[in-house]
Amino acid sequence: xxIGSILASVNPYxxxxxxxxxxxxxLYRQHRLGExxxxxxxxxxxxxxxxxKRHDSQCVLISGESGAGKxxxxxxxxxxxxxxxxxxxxxxxxxxxxxxxxxxxxx
Numbered sequence: 001x002x003i004g005s006i007l008a009s010v011n012p013y014x015x016x017x018x019x020x021x022x023x024x025x026x027l028y029r030q031h032r033l034g035e036x037x038x039x040x041x042x043x044x045x046x047x048x049x050x051x052x053k054r055h056d057s058q059c060v061l062i063s064g065e066s067g068a069g070k071x072x073x074x075x076x077x078x079x080x081x082x083x084x085x086x087x088x089x090x091x092x093x094x095x096x097x098x099x100x101x102x103x104x105x106x107x
Contacts (some may be wrong), residue, residue, distance in 0.1 A: 011069035
């Protein structure tokens with residue numbers, strides 16, 4: 001659920017097909033926060049918009065207990081931001097994998 005720009009999420013402890021797909025990235029990048037159901041991509045999109053449209057610095061705090069999904073959430077956030085930065089360079093969303101992105105996500 002969203003509380004303003006805060007996303008409270010629960011780790012389902014199982015994969016949910018399509019939830020974090022390229023199609024989901026494309027969907028959430030086209031909408032503002034609150035226009036679609038709560039999602040980490042919506043939060044990431046808001047950060048990206050504020051960074052580039054308003055030139056405001058951004059910080060994302062991901063917290064939770066051990067096993068809550070903090071690492072996976074960070075990977076998803078970086079995946080979305082990487083796709084957005086590649087889109088701004090003119091590449092289609094389906095071709096958003098770069099060596100830099102892969103190195104960051106693997107770290």
